[in-house]
Amino acid sequence: MRDHRGIALIIVLWIAVLLSSITITGAYLVRLEQRQAYYSAREVQLISAAMAGMEKVKAELIKDDNVYDSLKEGWKSSFKDDFSIGEVTVSLSVEDEESKLNLNTASRERLAKLAPLERAINSNELVDSLIDWTDKNTDALPGGAEEGYYKLLMPPVQCKNGPLDSIEELVFVKGFQDTKVIDSLRKVATIYSDGKVNINTASLETLMTLPKVNYLLAQGIIAHxxxxDLEQGTEDDLPYDTIQRVEEVVGKDVYKEIQSLLTVKSSYFKVTIRTSFGKYSKMVEAMLYRQGRIVQVKYWEEV
Ligand SMILES: [Ca+2]
Ligand SMILES: [Ca+2]
Ligand SMILES: [Ca+2]
Structure with missing residues (x-):
């Protein structure tokens, strides 16, 4: 009898242990689900704030004066400081793609003068390979490569013989396997403009790719x-309202060489948005295309 009681007690204890472990597992599962729901709600909150941030940029671009585009205008200057959307902090920056050199349309001379390509040890290889990758013909330049080279790679690569669809595509191009060059190009090169450079927004690096424009002249264009106050993006800025106005700075001869490569307006605007709440954050990149008063989203990418 005593033994039986003992066994019964053990069974009860075992059942209690089993039940409690089931309860623990159950509670754990419930907690995990709650946490996942919490994460995705947080994610939704961060993405919604990023979208709201992008809408603010769109609104600035729509109300912007389209005679020229400069760094003191609302699409650029309104986003110098972080702002809040609900509980989310939004850091946002806008760059016009016309401030950069277009890799699909620039001449060999200009590509060779673009800082990240000019400074690379294998500069000739990079420039020639980039041109061979985008030009329609299959004749390789001295430092370049065409399908004969790419089809022997393991795995083989199809030589594009057409324009780049993204800067990242360069990773397939001969000589570009050092991604540092691609990273630097992301800041000074584009594939989105019509090829003309906006003299109101162009960086020093971009201006120095113009024929006959050296460091001093490029500095002069920016200083003017x-x-x-010599600072860009401030109230006293004097944007070029027409391209002719740059002639006063560079002189007649240089102006004649560069005028067909210049503009004072921009159409493509890259928006980089970081949203954060406590320890959670999200990075998004979007490309906006403006035509008149219409702004389209070309891509939206979580990075
Ligand atoms: Ca404008
Ligand atoms: Ca080619
Ligand atoms: Ca200024």
């Missing part, structure tokens, strides 16, 4: 538009 920055106004008296």
């Amino acid at each position: 538009r920055n106004g008296k």
